[in-house]
Amino acid sequence: MQNHYAARQLIRLALDEDIGTGDLTVLAVPPEVRARAKLIAKEDCVVSGLELAPLVLEVFGADAQVELDAQNGQKITKGTTLVRFDGRARDLLTCERTILNFLQRLCGIATQAARYKDALGSSKVTVLDTRKTTPGLRELEKQAVKDGGLSNHRMRLDEGVLVKENHIRASGSIKLALANLHGKVKPGIPVEVEVTRWEEAQEALDCGVSRLLVDNFTPQALRDLIPRIRAVAPKTFIEASGGITLSNLTDFTATGVDAVSVGALTHSVRAIDLSLLFEFS
Numbered sequence: 001m002q003n004h005y006a007a008r009q010l011i012r013l014a015l016d017e018d019i020g021t022g023d024l025t026v027l028a029v030p031p032e033v034r035a036r037a038k039l040i041a042k043e044d045c046v047v048s049g050l051e052l053a054p055l056v057l058e059v060f061g062a063d064a065q066v067e068l069d070a071q072n073g074q075k076i077t078k079g080t081t082l083v084r085f086d087g088r089a090r091d092l093l094t095c096e097r098t099i100l101n102f103l104q105r106l107c108g109i110a111t112q113a114a115r116y117k118d119a120l121g122s123s124k125v126t127v128l129d130t131r132k133t134t135p136g137l138r139e140l141e142k143q144a145v146k147d148g149g150l151s152n153h154r155m156r157l158d159e160g161v162l163v164k165e166n167h168i169r170a171s172g173s174i175k176l177a178l179a180n181l182h183g184k185v186k187p188g189i190p191v192e193v194e195v196t197r198w199e200e201a202q203e204a205l206d207c208g209v210s211r212l213l214v215d216n217f218t219p220q221a222l223r224d225l226i227p228r229i230r231a232v233a234p235k236t237f238i239e240a241s242g243g244i245t246l247s248n249l250t251d252f253t254a255t256g257v258d259a260v261s262v263g264a265l266t267h268s269v270r271a272i273d274l275s276l277l278f279e280f281s
Contacts (some may be wrong), residue, residue, distance in 0.1 A: 004055070010136055011052070011059045016099050023094040034281050035089035037096075039082045041104070043272040046114045047074045048105030048144035053083045056099050061250075062091035073147040075114065080276070089280055096276050104271035105134075106144040112269045113148025116262065119249050126259040127249075128153040128239070132267040141266045153261055158163065162189040162213065174203045192239070196229060207235050214243035214257070222255035230256070 002016055033231050039053065045163035055064040064087025068078055082103075114125050129145045129152055131138070142152045154160040163177050171177035172195055185191065193204040201212055212229065214222060223238060229236055239259040244252050252260050 006139070007052070007055060008059050010140075011056050011098070013136070014101070015056070015060055015088075019094060019097055023090075025091045026093050029089050030280070031088070031090060035085070035087065035092050036110075036281075037085040037092055038113070038277045039085070039099070040275055040277060041076055041078060041082060042275055044075070044077050044111075045107045045272040046110040046148050047082060047104045047107055048072050048147040049140060050082060050138045051139075052100050052106075053085075054104070056095050057085075057087070057091065060091065060095050062095060063088040064091055072143075075154070075241075077106070085276075092106040092276075092278070095148075100274055100276065102169060104149075104274050105137075105269070106140055107143035107272040107274065108269040108273075109141055109266055112146040113150045113265055113270060115246055116265065117149035117248060119246055120253065122252045123250070123252075123268035125253040125257060125277045126151050128259055128261040129265045130261050130263045130267075132242075132263040133213065134158040145168050145265055150265065151259075160189060161185055162194065163192070164213075165196065165215075170201075171258045174200060175207055178204075178207045180199075191239075198225060201225065201229055202232070204274070205229070207237065211237040212234065213239045213241060219248070219251040219255050222252070222257065226256040245269070 033227060050068050050072055053254055059063045059067060067084040069084060070080065070082045120127065127150045129142055129150065133141045136153065141237050142155060145152060161181065163174070166175055171180055181191070189209055191209060192213050193209050194205055194213040194215050195201040196215055204212060214225065217225065217240060226238060227240060238257045239256045239261060240252050240255070241261040244260050244262050247266065
């Protein structure tokens, strides 16, 4: 996470959520006991979020040393050690779950992204994530998508315009929505319009839009639509979304689109099985 202040704030919230007024169970461990621990992968995965392991301990104020044995974006196999810890046993035990919660989810997203990357093969189509992220974790989750080899859509609403169905309905039409935007968006900010049929695409193109989001089309419908768009505006950037999964990805990428966006990269991933193995002295 590039913004370390934000990362520390997030970690502080996570620690407060987990610890409350204090870890009662750790009082069973004498304060002088030291521990060495290894964070290992219990399945093959792609690594993301490693920088959070030492940062969690730092925010907590732990007496511990941390050594990273892997790097973000690395594909590792079951049994690989990601991080080594050496410190006061109480501190490591109290921070264990927070470290695991962050890294298991982020490695899960990176691993999911890598599966989509592998499925692309030689295709030049860009696979994008969405804003369907865990509140507060967006920057971390989008970085995990990049660690898995894919690309990010806009991070926030101030980074691009995407006029979607409800904006169009609230404005009255695509033409009126775009007219309302005129003079209110800085030059260089991308403007994209969601369309659900040819007539909407035509209206957007007539208004000078150069980016279209074609939503909830089947691959066959896209194969019919895209040549019509290219015939009118050959350089239009066309992004497909809706119902795109790992199993049908290549059906969509073969239609002639420039990009596909996949909410499942972040909203429904399975956490990777990681574990902390301890030795005490």
